[in-house]
Amino acid sequence: MGTHEAINNIIRLVGGQRNINKVWHCMTRLRFDLIDDNKVDQNEIKKLPGVLGAQLQSDQFQVIIGPKVNTWYEQMLTVLGNNDTAVPAATKGRKSLISLFMDTVSGVFGPIVPAIAGAGMIKGLLAGLIALKVVSAKSDTVMVIDLIASGVFYFLPFFLAVSAAKIFKTNEYLAAAVAACLMYPSLIDAAKALATHQEGAVSALWLLNAIPVSVFNYSSSVIPVIFSILALSYIHRWVDSIMPDVLKTVFTPTLTLFIGALAALVVIGPIGIWLGKGLALFIEGLFSVSASFAGLIVGAIRPVAILTGMHHAMTPIALQNFSDRGYDMLMPMMFMANMAIAGSTFAIWRLSRDRQERTVTLSAAISALLGITEPALFGVLTRYKKAFIAATVASSLASAFIAFFGVRLYGYILSSIFSLPAYIGPYFTFALAGVVMALVLSFFLTTLLVGKEQASQDA
Secondary structure, eight states: OOHHHHHHHHHHHTTOGGGEEEEEEOSSEEEEEESOGGGOOHHHHHTSTTOOEEEEETTEEEEEOOTTHHHHHHHHHHHHHTSOOOOOSSOOOOOOHHHHHHHHHHHHHGGGHHHHHHHHHHHHHHHHHHHTTSSOTTSHHHHHHHHHHHHHHHTHHHHHHHHHHHHTTSOHHHHHHHHHHHTOHHHHHHHHHHHTTOTTOOSEEEETTTEEEEOOOOTTOOHHHHHHHHHHHHHHHHHHHHSOGGGHHHHHHHHHHHHHHHHIIIIIHHHHHHHHHHHHHHHHHHHHHOHHHHHHHHHHHHHHHHHHTGGGGHHHHHHHHHHHHSOBSHHHHHHHHHHHHHHHHHHHHHHOOOHHHHHHHHHHHHHHHTTOOHHHIIIIITTOHHHHHHHHHHHHHHHHHHHHTTOOBSSOOOOSGGGGGGGOSTTHHHHHHHHHHHHHHHHHHHHHHHHHHHHHHOO
């Protein structure tokens, strides 16, 4: 039996194409969001050649394929795309908003985790070499390696757009075109000019002197792009439904791109950015109440902020603190959050039995330890919600601990394990204790909440 035949059998054994609401994949598994889980014949699916296992987990039906999962996924999309699927008569009970959000983010980031993990590892190792003064931060070597590592994160909107287009079932190239609008140099340059208060800088560009396009830097953004592509999928379907057949080839993509890009630039993108700015103001208010209380809250929201891309709003606060006070207490809390994320990811690595998953998870854990948490968050913890909760709790408690003792930094540095030398001084003991607390507590809580049996099945 060939792969094509096996895929057809999988579709049949999960209840047919009409029972499939959505399909995506992670590093080793095909993941199905099905209308009726009771229609699945797991035992027969497990018997198919090339299938390593199958299970129903966290409202998803998962078929374990292994390293060849991307090939199977591409062929499955081809098979599913050959026939028009009628709208299902019944739908599954609604998930909570948090579960829906986490599943969507996991689905979008799953295919691009290898690029993020690879770049994250390079970036983290480079930061360590700089911190240990093995290489000079201003050398050409560092510049070249950094552009290799940072390119993925800077142009993340493009990766997200293509991946989200597959999840939301819309045209990938139109999605990339919308991301290109958000990343166009004119907009980014205008945002940088505004941020540095250059003469002539403007906060908005005006379309037809009536529609404001807010000036923001969308590089490395997450939420604005994902929601823009979600909106694009609905816009594309609507335009296609009203467009006469003779005009569809030219005018459907034209109108879809124009409306979708405007929606992203005028409404969706700014909302995502302003949510981040609101988070920044909220954090400033917390410090005026109590540093320990601020640590408790900042530590709790930091993992979610990274997940949504709103964590960038914290960096200007830290930089302003360096300028105004000569020190900052926010960045040490970011450090604790990174260590907590690393601890939870190491726990998942220890609990997992799948060789491919262990390799990817270990890489993500080391990357988080080196200060790059995206691979761990998007590639691992969004798929293990209890582990994400464990990391959040550990981050919160460790941040409150160091804030109580007044741990602070006197200069900007990446929140990596190699950053510890920057804390040498009166607060070093407390900073070190905080790192140990974040790592150990997150590791222990994840092990306790996830457990060996679930970890061996979840992935």
